[in-house]
Amino acid sequence: MASREFLKILSSARLGDVSAQQNLANAYLTGAYKTPIQPANALIWLEKSYFSITNQALEDQSSSSSEILKALAQVASIPLVETFNSPAFGFGWDSFWRLAEANHDLEHASAAKWQLVNLLINPQHQDIQSQLSDWLKKSSGVTAVEKISALDFGGLQKLAKNYLAELAEGSSTYASNAKELLIKLQPKNEALSSLWNVWLDEQNEEALVRAAELGLTIAKLTLGLRLAQLDDRVESAETKSNASLKKAAHWLELAAKDGDRDAWYALGEIYRRPQFSGYNAAESDRCFDRAADLGHAQAQLRKGANLWRKREKSEEKVRGLQASYWVWQAHQQGVPEAKDLLSKILESCSDPKKNEWFELAQFAEQALNHHSEHKLDEDWLLLCHRLIIANQFNFSKAELLLCEVGQLQHEHCVVVDIRWELPKILPRLIQIETIQQRRALLAAGKAFAGSEIDLEGNLRQRRYRFDRATDWLKATFAGQATEATTN
Template sequence: MASREFLKILSSARLGDVSAQQKLAQAYLTGAFKTPIQPANALIWLEKSYFSITNQLLESQTSSAPEILNVLSQVANIPLASTFNSPAFEFGWNSFWGLAEATGDSEPKLAAKWQLVNLLINPSNLEIQSKLSDWLINRAKREPSPTLEKINNLDLGGLQKLAKQYLQELAEGESSFGPSAKELLIKLQPKNEALSSLWQVWLNEQNEDALIQAAELGLTVAKLTLGLRLAQLDERIEAAETKSNASLKKAAYWLELAAKDGDRDAWYALGEIYRRPQFSGYNAAESDRAIDRAADLGHPQAQLRKGANLWRKREKNEEKVRGLQASYWVWQAHQQGVPEAKELLSKILESCPNPKLNEWFELAQCAQEAINHHAEHKLNEDWFLLCYRLIIANQFNFSKAELLLSEVGQLQHEHCVVVDIRWELPKILPRLIQIETIQQRRALLAAGKAFAGSEIDLEGNLRQRRYRFDRVTKWLTNTFSKNQVGVEVD
């Protein structure tokens, strides 16, 4: 028997109370007030609420209102497949497609996409999908929604194709629907039941026959696991050293199949096998290629190996700044927590995380103060840019020549600063300095924006820059140095 609270809300909803209609819909959706869960009834009341609000807006000549968005966000939570025979299904259909095709990545939009995916391509709704085709034909004879022109022109096959795109987006995203989307993707793969059961047998019983069958049927993780077991690369290196050529050839076969599926661990294992002296397919170049591919796919140890290899060969590599490529890959490995990467990175990149220890610290403080009050002091643009040079020089401990001549807009790379002034002073070698603090990144970003809008020849030649440096630093010291106690530079 319905509760008094429910009956009270129902009475108000029947009288046209929009808030009560929405509460009633929520009750049918969640089971509040001991109400039986009935998604179809929830959609009916949300439809009534939607049109009540729309009529009110027409009377007040208002084009939009938050109340409409609130109703549609509630509609997005309704399992659309459960409302197929409901009188309000067409309203739900139009609402869900409207949300799914809207701009942005709001939660209601993602929820709408998931419900459409579930309705159109989930195998558990095959019966509804067969009936939906007839419903679409009958709907086409009526006047379709004017706001859904793209959807109106698609048949069931076209809509299912669009739903598969939604499914892929949800599976690749980080929303709450991601895990469910990934499960459905697996469910839609052919031979899924056989693969899942075989893999589960292997996990539970370590049955090698089940592992081989799963690999033969195309399961990537089974190919990888079988290849690693045959090469004994998942055990101690000493064991792998004693493995026969026949086993290594079989291992390479399965690992190559897994690598073609894009598995980074398989590429890394192939790189190991190609370096085994007892392997008849020994090939150092092919080993490096496999390690490089694993690194490209994000394998941390492969990234370290690739970086170390580039560092050893830096004299032979043709790159504008020696060690830049090597530092990038070692830095990537360091970011993923590889302990050995830190030591090698310190050999490639210079470190200066504390600007207080650098010789430009006091001048950089004055320069920051000048920038903060540049409108008050009416700084010329060339003086303004020199202030940014002082801040950057302090953050990365530049020499005076580097301060004056570095091309600020080209300093920053993803992981480091490249200081190269050979265009003016050919004998001064480039330096690679690691970006380690938020303050350093902020300084680079601010300076980059300032220099991006300036003319190329504004700062002049080296003689002009030196003359300007003397004038600006003298002015900064006289104007700001007495007021710098306790001021820090970002």
Template sequence: MASREFLKILSSARLGDVSAQQNLASAYLKGSFKTPIQPANALIWLEKSYFSITNQSLEISSSNFSQLSSLYELIAQIPLIEVFKSPSFGFAWDLFWKLAEENSIPAKWQLANLLMNPAHAELQAELKQWFKNEKSSSTVATLSKYNFESLQELAKQYLHELGDAESAYQYLAKELLLQLQPKNQALSSLWDAWVNDGSEEALYRCAELGLTKAKLALGLRLARIDQKEELEKSSATKSNASLKKAAHWLELAAKDSDRDAWFALGEIYRRPQFSGYSAAESDRCFDRAADLGHPEAQFRKGANLWRKREKLEEPVRGLQASYWVWQAHQQGVSEASELIQKILESVPTPKQNDWHELATLAEHALNHHAEHKLDEEWILLCHRLVIANQFQLSKAELLLCEVSQMQHEHCVVVDIRWELPKILPRLIQIETVSQRRSLLAAGKAFAGIPSDQEGNLRQRRYRFDRVTDWLKTRINKRQPDESDIELA
């Protein structure tokens, strides 16, 4: 039920009281006197007030000027978007453009928002049709020279003016301008603002628009993690709330497969002050970062596997650890270079090995096997001699190693426990081109060969003695050409 004050104002407004009409419009705009907010009704009374003032006399008195000023202030508060269906919309439309020409900031914002905001695309289509129908009857003569597209350009100009000037609408204008930019251009400009000017607002907006590196940078900033520093040095005093926000943005970046984000998440989950503390989750994040190629994460994973090697169930102890440490070593992690020397044996100079002389003769024999008419078992044994020299194998390892299975990406696995259980397997790093070439050639020779074709250990020893005697007596009589040898 309307209050007495409202009914009194309504009665005066109906009698033509300009002040009462404006007070009534204000009540409909602000909800005064327990009045329901109805912008369309407010606009109707403002229109009546405007014509009451302008029809009083041809010359506007000081009192009329004051009434017009207050009316313009109220008009600018009318939500233009909400009154499109009002019969008084044409009045509001013309008056808003007049106010904008007089540099009314609220009027400029309302017009720009109505004509440029992508969220109002359907309304803009309806407005364009309405404009075509109503343009000829416009009461503002200065707008008769514009078409709808020109008005949109003018509205965009207003938007840029609002974005550059300090006002209550500056932030809204910048937001809308950002929406109007192509996404890649928007991201580029925002990222440049962050990189060059250190604008945190730009960083937030860039992250919200989905730029992975912005989400990462924001997460690191919130947690005070520098990519080159340990978290414990820089964020020991960070609150749980800050770390939760940081984890949120880092998780979003991690979903984009950003390895630095996964690594930073691993650090955060290790912080005692973080409510989500979880060593298992931290390890999972580090493992994911390692899978994506993060060098520090690869070293962490390798070192962790090396510490737990006694408890792990793997065919050759330390093989998993050696792989990840080697990966980190390849990316220049100094700690990895030290640890890999403990895990993998290194024999980079075949010329210093015990089998060098025989391997040289075997290499020559392989290069001329058709001439010497070597049978398949002898060819295989010659390959074994070459491999033994490249990786300094013992005689038992030379005879028994599974040549077709010993090569891995970063090392060779020498495991003869199938025949001699007490001899522990060895991991030897692959370091030279000649080592890889010898493994490749031997792998081709042994491909498809049945495991029992070379016989048992006694048979292999017998063949070894025959082949080595033959190499020393027949091949050693002629000096092999250097072109035949590719050992070193």
């Protein structure tokens, strides 16, 4: 339901209030006043605002050209591709071209150029591009910019490619997006394919170099690895002095910019080589970290091991948590060394039958399964969940009573931290290894999410409730367990 503030602005906008029209457009763009985000509606109200200002300027010349340009600049924040087929698309199309070709406002010009690039040449919007081509054929005078109105759809796409190259080389906020789109549009023509096949079939170095020069990422990587003698196919008898590390770094950097994780890892190794003139341990770590972020298994192990060595100097709340995450990621990818290091960082409790809470946890599960029959209070239900989790991860009694259940689970482990009540007890990291452990955490998380914060009380109250509840669980379910065993 629309808020009162939104309805007030809408009423003023309908009466022609320019400021209200612009505020309404902003609400449709940002979701302010609980407004659904609708770029097409935002463009409609910006069109009304723009024409209100221009009409007023014609009538009494009270509005300056700067106010008109300011109103036009607001259009730059609209995602143009999402407004196609809307009633105001023609206005948006004209406005974006005018902004893109303007030289006085580089910030809004860059924004407009990126929106036009995204609409005209992004492969994700091919369906819209074919419709746009038809729309342009039917429309006449779609833009007031003479240079643009004279171009057909192919000419507009060529101009958009020029914009893309300009953005990729510039320093605007759209540079990284432009570079990613350039990678998507990287040529994959027959010449590249044939050169790469020649390299694979004949090991022709000239073909490899040519393919790299034409922009084939895997060719850049392969050439860089060979120059650095990091490629397994290079004979070990070759001396390292024959490797041109500078040239290797150059090609690997180009491949890394394309998002190749192996290239980032190789760069990390090059920067660690003593004979490399650009030796830089910090840059090496940065490259390894980037490779790890992109999913390189050995880099993930290396990053985790590095964090583990430096854990004493770390400012993280729970020491070892970040290290365990990266080592676990490497372990998930089958790196043998990761298993041993992970066992040093994370505790393992994969067999709940060996834990001291096993019997009580069994009773707690029965109580939860028949809670409507026994009419348990909510605080007792929460304690039952605590018993089950404590058994799965072998908690101490203090950890069972005090752990913050909603903050226990991380992607790969459980973090047990009760220093808020008992400062001398250090946090523990316990690996999540079984489906039962994840199910217990999920069920407990749901139960605690819907409970009141102060429901469980202080430590003394929790101890008292624990004694009463466990006595009841033993008295109620121990007999049933004995009968089941006897039968």
